[in-house]
Structure formats: C-alpha cells, structure tokens
Amino acid sequence: MKKKEQPNKNGFFEQFASKVTKATGSTTAFISAFALVVLWAASGPIFNYSETWQLVINTGTTIITFLMVFLIQKAQNKDSLAIQLKLNELVASNELSSNSLVDIEDMTEEEMIIIEKYYKKLSQLAKKEKSIKSSHSIDEAQELHNRKHKK
Secondary structure (H helix, E strand, O other), rough: OOOOOOOOOOHHHHHHHHHHHHHHHHHHHOOOHHHHHHHHHHHHOOOOOOHHHHHHHHHHHHHHHHHHHHHHHHHHHHHHHHHHHHHHHHHHHHOOOOHOOOOHHHHHHHHHHHHHHHOOOOOHHHHHHHHHHHOHHHHHHHHHHHHHHHH
C-alpha cells in the first residue's frame, strides 16, 4: 500500500534545517569536506604556509561550525519532541503503566531522582521474584510504601 503524501506544513527554517542536516550528515558531505582539507593542506607550500593561508581554513571552519550548531540543535529538538510524544503515547495507552511518567521531562531533576529510586526498588523486587512474569509498577511500590507507613 502506497503512503498518501501529505502537504508539508513545516515552516521555511524547519524545512531548511532538515535538508541541511540530512545533507551534511551524508557520506558525500564528509568526503567533500575531507577533500577540501586535503586540498587546503596541499596548497600550503604554494602560499608558503602564510597567515592568510591559515586564516582561510580557520575562518571557514569556524563559520560553518557556528551555523551548524544551530541547525543541528533545531533538528535535535524536533527529534526529541517526537520521541517524547511517542513514549507518552505508549505510557498512556498501557493500562498497567504509571501515567505519572507522561510528561516526565517537565519534572525537576530532584523529582526524576525520586522516580529513579523507585525503579531501583522495582528492579530489586523483580530480582527477588521466582517468576520472570511478575510485574511491578511505581504505583504498586507507592501503595506498598503507604501500607507499610500506616502500620
């Protein structure tokens, strides 16, 4: 079945960033950059390894690096958001999972450390179980903690 093409709703910068990051991450781009550096190095004796000769490569690489940082970050932000949304969908759609993990990226680092401790406890519980089919959740660990605290 052929996938129906949808109109591109992305803005100009998003389209540009996507195309440039794909192109610059290609083998062709690497080989081109490598060849350019080899040509520059080979031209050293012609220009007597002058300061201008050095400045050309330094300036060029600095400008390209500066601009690429922003393009790569834009692409990374979009990819991270897509992954978070997919993970949120998986957590929300599974009736046995803890919905407290949806939008966990908005929690503070301290809150995440608390949840990490719960997972370490769950791991310890799972290691003690005789059956690998047993399952525990953060909510279950919290309920057990509350019951123990009340006693």
